[in-house]
Amino acid sequence: MTRIDAKFADLKARGQKAFVAYVMAGDPDYDTSLEIVRGLPGAGVDVIELGLPFTDPMADGPTIQLAGQRALEGGMTLARTLQLAAAFREGDDTTPIVLMGYYNPIYSMGVDAFLAAAKDAGIDGLIIVDLPPEEDSELCLPANAAGLNFIRLATPTTDDARLPRVVENTSGFVYYVSITGITGAAEADAGDVAPEVARIQKASGLPVIVGFGINTPEKSRAIAEVADGVVVGSAIVSKIGNCDSPGDVLAFVKTLANGAHTTD
Amino acid sequence: MANDLFNSFMTGPDEQGRFGDFGGRFVSETLMPLILELEAQYEKAKTDDSFWAEMHDLWTHYVGRPSPLYFAERLTEHLGGAKVYMKRDELNHTGAHKINNVLGQIILARRMGKKRIIAETGAGQHGVATATVCAKFGLKCVVYMGAHDVERQAPNVFRMRLLGAEVVPVTSGRGTLKDAMNDALRDWVTNVRDTFYCIGTVAGPHPYPAMVRDFQAIIGKEVREQMTAAEGRLPDTVIAAIGGGSNAMGLFYPFLDDKEVGIIGVEAGGKGVNQKMEHCASLTGGRPGVLHGNRTYLLQDDDGQILEGFSISAGLDYPGIGPEHAWLHEIGRAKYVSITDVEALEAFQLCCLQEGIIPALEPSHALAHVMKIAPELPADHIICMNMCGRGDKDIFTVARALGFEMGEFA
Numbered sequence: 001m002t003r004i005d006a007k008f009a010d011l012k013a014r015g016q017k018a019f020v021a022y023v024m025a026g027d028p029d030y031d032t033s034l035e036i037v038r039g040l041p042g043a044g045v046d047v048i049e050l051g052l053p054f055t056d057p058m059a060d061g062p063t064i065q066l067a068g069q070r071a072l073e074g075g076m077t078l079a080r081t082l083q084l085a086a087a088f089r090e091g092d093d094t095t096p097i098v099l100m101g102y103y104n105p106i107y108s109m110g111v112d113a114f115l116a117a118a119k120d121a122g123i124d125g126l127i128i129v130d131l132p133p134e135e136d137s138e139l140c141l142p143a144n145a146a147g148l149n150f151i152r153l154a155t156p157t158t159d160d161a162r163l164p165r166v167v168e169n170t171s172g173f174v175y176y177v178s179i180t181g182i183t184g185a186a187e188a189d190a191g192d193v194a195p196e197v198a199r200i201q202k203a204s205g206l207p208v209i210v211g212f213g214i215n216t217p218e219k220s221r222a223i224a225e226v227a228d229g230v231v232v233g234s235a236i237v238s239k240i241g242n243c244d245s246p247g248d249v250l251a252f253v254k255t256l257a258n259g260a261h262t263t264d
Numbered sequence: 265m266a267n268d269l270f271n272s273f274m275t276g277p278d279e280q281g282r283f284g285d286f287g288g289r290f291v292s293e294t295l296m297p298l299i300l301e302l303e304a305q306y307e308k309a310k311t312d313d314s315f316w317a318e319m320h321d322l323w324t325h326y327v328g329r330p331s332p333l334y335f336a337e338r339l340t341e342h343l344g345g346a347k348v349y350m351k352r353d354e355l356n357h358t359g360a361h362k363i364n365n366v367l368g369q370i371i372l373a374r375r376m377g378k379k380r381i382i383a384e385t386g387a388g389q390h391g392v393a394t395a396t397v398c399a400k401f402g403l404k405c406v407v408y409m410g411a412h413d414v415e416r417q418a419p420n421v422f423r424m425r426l427l428g429a430e431v432v433p434v435t436s437g438r439g440t441l442k443d444a445m446n447d448a449l450r451d452w453v454t455n456v457r458d459t460f461y462c463i464g465t466v467a468g469p470h471p472y473p474a475m476v477r478d479f480q481a482i483i484g485k486e487v488r489e490q491m492t493a494a495e496g497r498l499p500d501t502v503i504a505a506i507g508g509g510s511n512a513m514g515l516f517y518p519f520l521d522d523k524e525v526g527i528i529g530v531e532a533g534g535k536g537v538n539q540k541m542e543h544c545a546s547l548t549g550g551r552p553g554v555l556h557g558n559r560t561y562l563l564q565d566d567d568g569q570i571l572e573g574f575s576i577s578a579g580l581d582y583p584g585i586g587p588e589h590a591w592l593h594e595i596g597r598a599k600y601v602s603i604t605d606v607e608a609l610e611a612f613q614l615c616c617l618q619e620g621i622i623p624a625l626e627p628s629h630a631l632a633h634v635m636k637i638a639p640e641l642p643a644d645h646i647i648c649m650n651m652c653g654r655g656d657k658d659i660f661t662v663a664r665a666l667g668f669e670m671g672e673f674a
Binding site (some may be wrong): 008053054055056057058059061062065069072077078079100103104105106107108109129130131132133134135152153155156157158159162166177180181182185223 | 281288289290291292293294296297298319436437442443449450453454455456457477488553554555556557559562567568569570573
């Protein structure tokens with residue numbers, strides 16, 4: 001059982017929805033980023049999604065892309081990202097960390113070397129945007145064999161015929177992308193999301209977490225009502241981009257977490 | 265052509281969209297169903313006689329195919345060695361090979377009921393071709409172009425606007441061709457239901473590399489027939505410039521199984537391949553990686569971050585290369601070399617003076633390599649280079665590089 005599985009079992013026992021926060025590793029710099037990541041569990045974050053900086057984030061909007069550029073300009077790399085995760089892990093052995101990004105930096109390091117380093121750093125799961133099930137042999141199967149969760153994205157274009165394939169090698173949870181589009185763009189609608197979540201829960205038997213287009217405590221609560229949890233990324237990252245202090249960023253995160261945690 | 269399919273170089277890609285280890289479908293889940301649908305539709309069209317009949321009709325009457333195969337007599341004399349032929353794809357409607365492929369994709373888009381076409385463009389030639397065909401069929405057209413390229417290719421931007429296209433200057437990242445491709449992919453992922461992404465080169469997720477190659481292969485097929493008519497045999501060497509590599513793949517593909525035909529791809533060496541980030545020679549100066557839906561050779565740093573290329577030619581200014589080229593490079597069926605900006609400029613000027621043809625900067629790279637090897641080859645050696653675009657779009661860039669101000673000529 002990974003930290004992710006343990007976390008969702010615990011949330012289920014307490015009847016609570018999950019709040020997942022995304023931040024870009026090394027944004028705006030290594031030290032500030034580590035301070036923010038260390039503060040996330042105290043702000044009510046159940047699962048940390050740690051963004052891996054990449055020059056060409058094709059599924060992301062300008063907010064996340066600029067965060068990646070800031071991190072890269074500050075000398076961030078995949079190795080430094082794992083170092084940041086390891087530094088967090090020294091003081092927190094229960095909050096799951098999911099690394100989210102694109103395949104090329106991992107491919108460049110080498111899949112086996114990466115998986116060993118990620119395990120060492122205390123990473124629990126991977127979300128790699130440009131690895132659909134058609135490319136499972138690249139990283140998904142080796143990651144599962146190494147004991148890491150490979151968390152798949154399901155989207156509004158994933159129809160019933162395709163869904164079994166999408167969830168087949170998925171573990172931990174399924175990330176439902178609530179809109180067709182990029183991060184930080186359109187707003188998610190709880191009415192549209194509810195039947196999709198039910199469909200994916202049934203096909204996967206896993207918790208379904210909804211992301212993309214959630215940017216306020218109200219939205220966080222509304223979507224959490226109809227899912228197993230929510231992810232907020234761009235809204236938090238834009239606070240960091242505006243040079244808000246770690247304290248202000250974490251205070252905002254807390255309002256979002258409270259939204260997700262106060263469902264009926 | 266060889267009939268032994270088991271030893272053929274022409275059977276790729278496999279069902280995973282791979283050429284050896286290269287290619288594939290590295291896209292987000294939102295796009296995956298669209299790509300599978302496109303593949304199914306293309307497989308259907310490929311064997312549909314009415315699809316190809318429509319293509320050939322438009323190639324003949326709208327594009328002006330077949331393009332001539334031209335014996336460059338004065339250039340041949342000047343170089344004093346091999347016999348140099350030029351495949352004149354710069355005489356196509358819109359002035360480059362790009363329209364060969366665009367017609368195929370737009371006919372497919374119409375069959376799929378898509379009403380909105382998006383494209384990325386570097387030099388603007390693919391954007392102009394897409395805007396042209398969209399105007400002809402009354403389709404909405406949105407072209408993503410790096411802000412830097414919008415600036416250096418202003419005439420093509422105006423052409424696209426005249427043709428009714430919306431040109432979106434891309435400022436994300438560093439505002440170049442790769443960023444334009446990122447933004448086109450972002451558009452596609454947002455407008456999945458009504459939009460068709462018309463990719464301009466033999467790159468991207470499967471089936472694009474194979475599909476674009478098949479549409480461009482008309483170039484090589486014509487050369488086979490024309491050379492046989494002119495010389496009674498096939499050329500000894502075929503040469504083409506490579507950015508993403510669509511004009512080259514179109515020329516090379518029909519010759520892959522003719523082992524006696526040498527194949528040479530010419531990458532953009534910019535200021536020199538030994539200069540970091542000062543060239544676009546992915547095969548000579550890069551290593552395998554994954555970007556824009558496929559595994560191929562990429563310019564990247566030690567961390568797998570993508571580097572910006574540099575070339576005087578906006579059309580070659582891309583940090584990757586089509587996956588089939590990466591495979592042909594690895595198995596050694598084709599040879600890849602690089603040519604610097606300075607060498608390309610020299611070839612550009614020589615072609616103007618010797619043949620009365622103003623070439624685009626892209627084929628000037630291919631021509632520069634012809635200039636290097638032709639003098640060393642015997643007079644009965646036949647070279648065919650692909651004159652894939654005309655140089656009107658480049659005269660401002662060339663003037664600047666040669667130290668002229670356009671105003672001086674007034």
